Amino acid sequence: MSEAPLLAVGDLDAFYGDFQALFGLSMEVRPGEAIAVIGANGAGKSTLLKTIAGLLPARPEAIVFGGTPIGGMPAHAVAARGIALVPEGRGLFSSLSVEENLMIGGQLNRSGPWNLQRIYQLFPGLAERRHLPSTALSGGQQQMVAIARGLMSNPKLLLCDEISLGLAPIVVREIYARLPAILAEGISLILVEQDVVQALKATQRVYCLQEGRVALTGAAKDLTHEAIAAAYFGV
């Protein structure tokens, strides 16, 4: 804990209307760190990412990014500060081509390592399909577009929501194989996953959520299968 955290979530409550989804949740992410957020359906994982990204309201001090309170800030302002969310279900712009999707990601003009050329080096499959409508791609390639679109804003913190959802295991492995190259640029990562094994392999620390609270946290390599199972299912 020597380094100041890039992102500090403290005592965060989040609501959908009257329904409370997060209860006094706290977590932090240090610069360059990759952490996994796991948990059963409805545990609040996606809610956590949406709240950080500014899509759901929060107290300002509940989310501090780079020393600045950003809780409840509009999503476009959060994005401008360097947080990119790869949304669950990818959320590609269907009437835009692959390259146009990437250009929308890059329209904030934040400086950094990622541009179209670097993206196409990381995902060569996208380069040859760049003029196709984004919906013409396979699910795995669409997920790559979604990640690449997030990277195009050169974020300091990348939030990935269920990037393995609905994809074949071999495709999931292919996507996870690109994460080290992304992390090598010094970016921080929060990975929300159902696929616990993949998530543990790709990250250093884990938060396991249960019913909107942190049930378990620790270094990915120290957590036993039993401990995770207990936190996951609340048994």
Added chain:
Amino acid sequence: MTDWINVILQGILVGGLYAMFAAGLSLIFGVMRLVNIAHGDLIVLAAYVALVTTETLGVGPLVSLIIVVPLMAAIGYLLQRAVLNRTLGEDLLPPLLVTFGLSVIIQNGLLTLFTADDRKLDAGHIEVATYRLFDGVYIGALPLLQFVVAIAVIAALQFIFYRTALGRAFRATADNPAVARLMGLDNRHVFALAMALSLAVVAIAGVFLAIRANFDPSIGPARLIFGFEAVIIGGLGSLWGTFAGGLVLGVAQAVGAHINPGWQILAGHVAFLVILAVRPEGLFPRIRT
């Protein structure tokens, strides 16, 4: 024979004006799913703004566009930021009600300021100049100019939509507003820019409308109907389709009027209903998935 050629030619040229009525309407619906009931009244408002501009500055109506276009665009931006953005959401009804109210406000505001008297903009010599195509077939300089401007407007919108960063932002926000926000696009600003662009087109349409014929504060709703019909005939979401829709409507009205002067408006509505019955998706629909 030349009689009919003249009629159809007139219809096509007037169709350009209808295409301009429709383009702004179509743009707003495409970007933010807002049906602007006040669209026709905004066209009439633009005509009055042009009237005031020509009278106070002593310039011709075409020159007044230099002032009317940016002014209407600014009104559009502010209207969207101050009022219409607050009505947008899952429900399509609030924007309908609010723009309907806006329509009433504009009509009555104009009535109070300018009375119900007919007005017209005087564009001078160009209004009566004609070109002879061949024996018996003539084209008026003003309708021709109006048609060329309509093509330029549609081409410019097409370019903005598909070749510029602004157009990408419009299309992305239309596809998925929440994700567009994650990409750093401020919906409120993007929507306001779309409304500004729409009212810039409205300004051009309003000035041509006001040169072409008499206008008074009550004629907005009919322009709205013509615009709607052109959009639906052409097919939602396609700008050149909207242009074609304007031409179909213009020709139908001209043909109707030629058969019986009382049938002008009716013939346009009939053409619209026939196309709605035969091809409900319009002539050139753009498939959106």
